[in-house]
Amino acid sequence: MKRFLSLLVLLVALTSCEEDVKFNTPAVQGLKDNELWKATEYSATLGVGGALTITATNGFETVVLRTVSSTPGMSFQLGVNDSNRASYALEADGLSFDYTTGTGLGDGLIEISDRPGETNFERGYISGTFRFNAVDETGAVVNFQNGFFYKVPIAGIE
Template sequence: MKRLLSLLVLVLAFSSCEEDVKFNNPSVQGIKDNEMWRAVDYKATLQANGGLIVTGYTNFETLILKTSNITPGTYELGAGTANSATYSFTADGTEVNYSTGVNATGQITIENYDTASGTFTGQFKFKAKKLGNAVAGDSIVTYQKGVFYHIPVTAQ
């Protein structure tokens, strides 16, 4: 009886163990307003003018990062620059949009453009102000420790 009970305990112990490994390759993610945010879909687009657009999507949110060039380096965000970050939230007929520009700051860093695999890797952080008169949403959205990793490229 003791053997049967021991065997049953072992079977239950091993059957409850599960390997639930999730790889974030590729990925667009960051800390949005002090909470983890991860896109469920993403893409990188090369613009005809030589710029890059990285887009991350969730069911209700869209994050768009734009740089004026694809050369690895840091691109400052704010007023008077072609580089920008925008965030929008749409649900139940309400749309709230945020953008870097006047009184908004941040940067996008392109770390690597792997031409062999056609992917971009980099980092981003920014504070964007709410656009328009939408009642919903905070006045500022903040992204910290943002990463886009091995995002596949398409030409525009």
Template structure:
């Protein structure tokens, strides 16, 4: 009798896990303010040189935006250009690019987006995890996600990032794009001056938008000089 009961428990566990795996492939889900949250629709895009992962349950919408379009760990909050954004049922936008009001909370903005793998399927898909604390524009309201997962989300394009807290991200990604062109352009090429000036201008735009606390970006600008080889 004990063997039969054990067999039935094992069988139930197998089917339960199978249903969970089937539900979560593909999927975006996590604990949102302490409650299980699952996206009813999801997609990913590559924009400004980085990933944009979006999921919505038709009430709230989640966006995860990374600095680069490669697998890796992207820290959120502070001066980090990657950002997580939530738009709630009332249209309020919470972002890791917003600072909390010090009278509201002493907890800092923080989090991570971890892109674990990019699957070379058709279309390509991406898998990873995330967690974060995000704040409203006035810093007086907060939301959090933990144990977040995006699993085999298709990279299909056509997404637009919410207009909140992403200007530094976009400026950083424009620098990355300009740097790639600059690195591929030799000083003997006729396009060198244009490529150098484009990189220099992108750096100065980033300084204007993101600031330059340690002066490292200005050092690069100064090093480029007049962009005449």
């Protein structure tokens, strides 16, 4: 009887284990004011001279990252000029809040990944990291940290 009970417990333990692995590829997410923020829709576009715009939204909130270049391995400081910038917008219940970086506004960094397999223009995707503090017209700040965009599809050229 002990063998039967042991075998039954072992059988139940083995059959109740399952792997429910979900891959998050592609993705745009980060910590917004220390809470997980995750986009449900995202795209990247290339502009004149290789300028990059990444747009990510979850329906009510939108993050836009802009850089003057999409060259892998490059880093772009935010808060120094209006060419490299990040913005965050929240629209819900008729209210709208807009935060941005720019010349003398906020700070941060956007980095384009040069790791093999993460950024590939021939296959049409780009990856990298970001962090920023963006400011609204009243001086309120929204903070994004540990942000990344991974294999975001390049939708086209502006």
